[in-house]
Amino acid sequence: AQSVTQLDSQVPVFEEAPVELRCNYSSSVSVYLFWYVQYPNQGLQLLLKYLSGSTLVKGINGFEAEFNKSQTSFHLRKPSVHISDTAEYFCAVIYFGNEKLTFGTGTRLTIIP
Amino acid sequence: NAGVTQTPKFQVLKTGQSMTLQCAQDMNHEYMSWYRQDPGMGLRLIHYSVGAGITDQGEVPNGYNVSRSTTEDFPLRLLSAAPSQTSVYFCASSPRTGEAFFGQGTRLTVV
Numbered sequence: 001a002q003s004v005t006q007l008d009s010q011v012p013v014f015e016e017a018p019v020e021l022r023c024n025y026s027s028s029v030s031v032y033l034f035w036y037v038q039y040p041n042q043g044l045q046l047l048l049k050y051l052s053g054s055t056l057v058k059g060i061n062g063f064e065a066e067f068n069k070s071q072t073s074f075h076l077r078k079p080s081v082h083i084s085d086t087a088e089y090f091c092a093v094i095y096f097g098n099e100k101l102t103f104g105t106g107t108r109l110t111i112i113p
Numbered sequence: 114n115a116g117v118t119q120t121p122k123f124q125v126l127k128t129g130q131s132m133t134l135q136c137a138q139d140m141n142h143e144y145m146s147w148y149r150q151d152p153g154m155g156l157r158l159i160h161y162s163v164g165a166g167i168t169d170q171g172e173v174p175n176g177y178n179v180s181r182s183t184t185e186d187f188p189l190r191l192l193s194a195a196p197s198q199t200s201v202y203f204c205a206s207s208p209r210t211g212e213a214f215f216g217q218g219t220r221l222t223v224v
Contacts, residue, residue, distance in 0.1 A: 043218055044205075046213075046214075099144070100158055101205070103148075103156040106153075106155050
């Protein structure tokens, strides 16, 4: 089945340290890839997306992600986190020919002062 | 800019009751979807629509009905509420290959 995996359910990081949130998808077919952020008691907001072109994608709030087709990965990174980055982060994928947006189970990022 | 509007924000139902969650978008998007969010399970697709008059099942469709009579509206109907349907429900809309825009969610409790 076509799916997306976020291996880390929780990631604690000290303030101003770098962070990487991992995302892997299951198929080698062409994909569109997304990272969403959900702050407490809110809906989901798009951080960044990969549709085509450059494999390094920059998003809002200083986040970036790199599409790696050979490893079927789309890891999210930020060089220096802030308290305000505390949230849950979801990786999502659309597989060509499927049309459905499929989500991972989410990674809860906690920033330690 | 309204975007995607969901109503109600909160709802408590008794087992066996029916209700409709409303979703409206004003961006003329083709695609609309309903998801439920449960702890540790991410967002799971209930039903989706690729245009007016066209709907299809997602990953967890049982107990839910949808219809899409207009581009703007995509209501979700719970036929006979069960405690297992206690969840947070999100509606989303998107253009054909673009990002999805989400509503603020409906927190549903079935007792």
